[in-house]
Amino acid sequence: GQQVMQxxxxxxxxxxxxxxxxxxxxxxxxxxxxxxxRPGGHxxxxxxLVKSGEVKKQKRLxxxxxxxxxxxxxxxxxxxxxxxxxYFCAGPGGTGGFKTIFGAGTRLFVKA
Amino acid sequence: xxxxxxxxxxxxxxxxxxxxxxxAQDMNHEYxxxxxxxxxxxxxxxxxxxxxxxxxxxxxxxxxxxxxxxxEDFPLRLLSAAPSxxxxxxxxxxxTANYGYTFGSGTRLTVV
Numbered sequence: 001g002q003q004v005m006q007x008x009x010x011x012x013x014x015x016x017x018x019x020x021x022x023x024x025x026x027x028x029x030x031x032x033x034x035x036x037x038r039p040g041g042h043x044x045x046x047x048x049l050v051k052s053g054e055v056k057k058q059k060r061l062x063x064x065x066x067x068x069x070x071x072x073x074x075x076x077x078x079x080x081x082x083x084x085x086x087y088f089c090a091g092p093g094g095t096g097g098f099k100t101i102f103g104a105g106t107r108l109f110v111k112a
Numbered sequence: 113x114x115x116x117x118x119x120x121x122x123x124x125x126x127x128x129x130x131x132x133x134x135x136a137q138d139m140n141h142e143y144x145x146x147x148x149x150x151x152x153x154x155x156x157x158x159x160x161x162x163x164x165x166x167x168x169x170x171x172x173x174x175x176x177x178x179x180x181x182x183x184e185d186f187p188l189r190l191l192s193a194a195p196s197x198x199x200x201x202x203x204x205x206x207x208t209a210n211y212g213y214t215f216g217s218g219t220r221l222t223v224v
Contacts, residue, residue, distance in 0.1 A: 009152070031210055042202060042215040043155065088154060092210040098162050099170060100145065100210050104154035 004091050006103035014111050019076040021106035023089035030092055032065055032072045033100070038085040079110050114138050118203050118216035125193040125223045133188040133219050135203030143206045144186040145170070145213065146178065148199040155202065161186055162209070193223045 005024045013019050023032065031050045035043040047056055049065035049072060056063045062075045076083055086105040093101035119134045137144065145160040147170075157170030159178040167178050175197060177189040186205075190197060200220050204213040 006154075033210065033212070035213075042217050043204075043213075045212040045214070048211050090155075090210075094168075098143070098168070098209045099157055099160055100213060101157060101171070102147070102155040104152065 004089055004101055004103040006089055006106055008106055009104065010107050010109070012109045012111065013079050015081060016078050019079050019083070019108055021074050021087050021089075021108075023072045023074075023103055025070045025091055028069045030069075030097060032069075033090045034063055034072075034074055035088045035090065035102075036085050037088065037105070041085075043088060076108075079108070081110050081112055084108060084110050116203055116205055116214050116216035118201075118219050120219060121217065122220050123222070125190070125221065127193060127195060127223060129193050131190050131193065133190070133201055133203075133221070135186045135188065135216060136184050137186075137203075137205040137214070138184065139205060139207070139214065140183060141205035141207045141214070142183065143209055143213075144180065145204050146176070146186070146188045147202045147204065148172065148197075149202060149218075150199050158188065158201075190221075195223045197221065198223045 033048045034046040037043045053067045054065040060077045064073045086107045088102050088105045090100050090102045093099040116137045142163045146158040147155040156172045161167045161180040164183050200218050202218050203216045206213045
């Protein structure tokens with residue numbers, strides 16, 4: 001079945017450094033979503049990308065969808081301690097694409 | 113609005129016991145899903161529903177049943193609990209397939 005792979009699994013950064021997580025799919029995706037989960041919390045929807053080559057920004061966060069719609073990235077500029085958590089990408093799967101399949105996530109640690 | 117409400121928040125079961133995890137949403141969302149989260153495994157889809165009366169299997173459905181008699185409620189039943197079902201369970205809902213799932217706060221289940 002459709003799989004969404006995420007790397008790296010963990011990332012430790014110093015506050016102020018940049019951070020990037022990558023998401024790769026074995027199949028072309030109609031869209032990709034990104035979520036953030038704070039430690040001990042639940043996932044919270046950040047954004048959805050739909051178009052080939054699409055780039056969207058939310059303050060210090062930049063989201064990209066690859067030209068082939070098989071990969072995506074989330075880049076955080078100048079990390080802050082409030083960015084700590086796990087970032088997940090998710091894409092449609094199964095017949096009809098009604099399932100939402102999540103990657104394993106990238107856990108971000110930020111040292112002040 | 114309460115959003116997505118999950119009960120209970122914590123539960124300890126003995127092997128072989130059965131129980132139902134409750135999930136209710138008040139946003140009139142058609143799409144609802146159950147995920148389990150284990151360390152390093154991300155969020156794995158158990159079952160999902162695209163509307164009242166319609167359910168389907170996700171990635172890891174064995175040992176779990178669901179039903180969707182109303183738009184609001186989507187309970188998850190563990191038929192005979194096993195230690196391998198120790199996990200955090202999240203219910204999520206959306207008004208559109210593959211877009212902006214709202215998650216509940218989760219149920220932390222331990223099977224001993």
